[in-house]
Amino acid sequence: MTHTPTNPDTPFTGSTPSDADRDAQAIANDVVARVLARAGTARAEGGTVHTDHDGDQLDLEERSALRRVVGLSTELEDVTEVEYRQLRLEKVVLVGLYSGGEAAAAEAEVSLRELAALAETAGSQVLDGLLQRRQKPDPGTYLGSGKAAELADVVAAVGADTVIADTxxxxxxxxxxxxxxxxKVVDRTALILDIFAQHAKSREGKAQVELAQLEYLLPRLRGWGESMSRQAGGQVGSAGAGMGSRGPGETKIELDRRRIRNRMAKLRREIAAMAPARVTKRLERKRHSIPNVAIAGYTNAGKSSLLNALTDAGVLVENALFATLDPTVRRARTDDGRVYTLADTVGFVRHLPHQLVEAFRSTLEEVADAALLLHVVDASHPDPEGQIAAVREVLSEIPGVEDVPEVVVLNKADVADPAVVGRIQRRERRTVVVSAHTGEGIAELKALIADELPRPDVEIDVVVPYSRGDLVHRVHEAGEIDAEEHLADGTRLRGRVDPSLAAELERAAV
Structure with a gap:
C-alpha cells in the first residue's frame, strides 16, 4: 500500500517526506528568519550619514515627504473597468524559490533580502516571508498548490494586503x-517600476519610467467579463438601435490597448526629441576637449556619495535603493589643472526589468562616450561579485561600452571585510579601495583618474592675440602649459593641446 505525500509540492516517492525534504524546509525557514530579522532596516540601516561634501541635501526633505503613510491608500479607484494595477504597498509578505542546496539557499537569501529593501524603499512594511525549494516555478501559480495554500494562511494570519514575488x-x-x-500579488518588476515612478524628477526621467510601466502593463490588462464589450454587431436586437449603433468592433480592453500603444509611441517620440540636447552637450564637451568620466554600479553602492566626495556636488544621498534616477553631470579638475566631467548614472540591480533598460538606453549611452568608467561596488555587501556581474550584464547591452577603460572602485571600505576586499582585488584587473564617507582612498582615486584621462599630445608655441582670450582660456582648461608670456602682440603659449584646439590656435596666431 502506498502513501500520498503530505505536501502536494513534494515529488511523489511512495513515502512520507524524507529527511532531505525536512532539511530543505529548515533551511528555507532559517533564510526567511534572517531576512525578517533585518526587515525594517534594509532601507535605512544605521540611518543615512552625510559628510561635508554632501552639502545641504535640500532634496532629501522633499523625498522624505513622498514616503507612503501606513493606512493611507495610494490606489486610485478603477474608473475605466480595466485593472491598471496601481500599487498600494503597505503590509507585505515576500515569497521566493530556490533550486536546492546550501549555495542556492545563500543566493536566494541575498535576493530575498534585496527584495525586502526594495519593498521598504517603495514605502511598505515587510511582515513575513515564504521560501520554497523547487527545481522550477509552477507554470500555473509560481508556487506549488500546497505552498500557495500555505501562503494564503500566512497572509491571513499576519493581515497582509500584498504579496511580492521575487521574480x-x-x-x-x-x-x-x-x-x-x-x-494583491505584485512581482519584482512591478515593484522596481513603482520605485522608479516615485523617484523620477526630470521630464525625461518621468517619460522613461512611464514608457517602461506601459510596456510592462500592456500584456497584463485584465477585463471584467461582459462589461468590457463594446461591440454592437450588424443587426442590433434592441428597438430603435439600428444606424449609428454599429461600433468599431473593438472591445473596451482592445480600445485601452490601442490607447496605451499610442501613448507609448508618443513617449518614444518625446524621449527621442530630448536626446539631441544631451548629444549637443556631449559634442560641446568633445569640441572643448573635456573628457567625461562615468560612474556606474549597483544601486545603493555609494555612487552619489562618491560624486560628492570628488566634486562637492551636493547631489541627493540616501541609504535607499534607486535614490538617484536622473543622471547628474558635474565638472571636476585634476591636480595639474585639467578639466573633466563626472556623470552619475542610474543604479542597476539583479534582473533589472528589460523595459527599464530599453527606456533608459539613451541615458546609459553616456557611459559609452566616457573616457573612463568608474564601476562602484559596495565592498560591504554579502555578494559583491554578484553585483559586479549584474552591472556588467546590463552594460553589455549598450554598444561601445566594451571599449571604455574600467576601474572597479571598492566603496564603503570603512565597514567592509578586508578579506572580501582582497578577494575582489585578486579577481579584478584594476581596483581602487575607497570610502566616500571617511575620505579614505579618495586622493588615490583622483590621481588614478588624472593618469587615465587622455593627455593633449600636440606641441604648440604660438602667440595668441589679446582679442582671442577665449582660446587662452581653453588652453588653460584642456591643455598643458609649459610657459606663458605676455608680449606686445598677444600671449605666447608653449605646451601641449589636442589636435582640434591646435588647429584653432594656428589659425588665430599672430
Whole structure:
C-alpha cells in the first residue's frame, strides 16, 4: 500500500517526506528568519550619514515627504473597468524559490533580502516571508498548490494586503496566485517600476519610467467579463438601435490597448526629441576637449556619495535603493589643472526589468562616450561579485561600452571585510579601495583618474592675440602649459593641446 505525500509540492516517492525534504524546509525557514530579522532596516540601516561634501541635501526633505503613510491608500479607484494595477504597498509578505542546496539557499537569501529593501524603499512594511525549494516555478501559480495554500494562511494570519514575488510573474501566474491568496500579488518588476515612478524628477526621467510601466502593463490588462464589450454587431436586437449603433468592433480592453500603444509611441517620440540636447552637450564637451568620466554600479553602492566626495556636488544621498534616477553631470579638475566631467548614472540591480533598460538606453549611452568608467561596488555587501556581474550584464547591452577603460572602485571600505576586499582585488584587473564617507582612498582615486584621462599630445608655441582670450582660456582648461608670456602682440603659449584646439590656435596666431 502506498502513501500520498503530505505536501502536494513534494515529488511523489511512495513515502512520507524524507529527511532531505525536512532539511530543505529548515533551511528555507532559517533564510526567511534572517531576512525578517533585518526587515525594517534594509532601507535605512544605521540611518543615512552625510559628510561635508554632501552639502545641504535640500532634496532629501522633499523625498522624505513622498514616503507612503501606513493606512493611507495610494490606489486610485478603477474608473475605466480595466485593472491598471496601481500599487498600494503597505503590509507585505515576500515569497521566493530556490533550486536546492546550501549555495542556492545563500543566493536566494541575498535576493530575498534585496527584495525586502526594495519593498521598504517603495514605502511598505515587510511582515513575513515564504521560501520554497523547487527545481522550477509552477507554470500555473509560481508556487506549488500546497505552498500557495500555505501562503494564503500566512497572509491571513499576519493581515497582509500584498504579496511580492521575487521574480517576474506571467500574467496568468499572478492572477492564479491572487485567486488563492485573496490579496494583491505584485512581482519584482512591478515593484522596481513603482520605485522608479516615485523617484523620477526630470521630464525625461518621468517619460522613461512611464514608457517602461506601459510596456510592462500592456500584456497584463485584465477585463471584467461582459462589461468590457463594446461591440454592437450588424443587426442590433434592441428597438430603435439600428444606424449609428454599429461600433468599431473593438472591445473596451482592445480600445485601452490601442490607447496605451499610442501613448507609448508618443513617449518614444518625446524621449527621442530630448536626446539631441544631451548629444549637443556631449559634442560641446568633445569640441572643448573635456573628457567625461562615468560612474556606474549597483544601486545603493555609494555612487552619489562618491560624486560628492570628488566634486562637492551636493547631489541627493540616501541609504535607499534607486535614490538617484536622473543622471547628474558635474565638472571636476585634476591636480595639474585639467578639466573633466563626472556623470552619475542610474543604479542597476539583479534582473533589472528589460523595459527599464530599453527606456533608459539613451541615458546609459553616456557611459559609452566616457573616457573612463568608474564601476562602484559596495565592498560591504554579502555578494559583491554578484553585483559586479549584474552591472556588467546590463552594460553589455549598450554598444561601445566594451571599449571604455574600467576601474572597479571598492566603496564603503570603512565597514567592509578586508578579506572580501582582497578577494575582489585578486579577481579584478584594476581596483581602487575607497570610502566616500571617511575620505579614505579618495586622493588615490583622483590621481588614478588624472593618469587615465587622455593627455593633449600636440606641441604648440604660438602667440595668441589679446582679442582671442577665449582660446587662452581653453588652453588653460584642456591643455598643458609649459610657459606663458605676455608680449606686445598677444600671449605666447608653449605646451601641449589636442589636435582640434591646435588647429584653432594656428589659425588665430599672430
Amino acid at each position: 517576474e510573474l506571467a500574467p496568468s501566474q499572478r492572477r492564479a496566485l491572487e485567486d488563492i491568496v485573496k490579496v
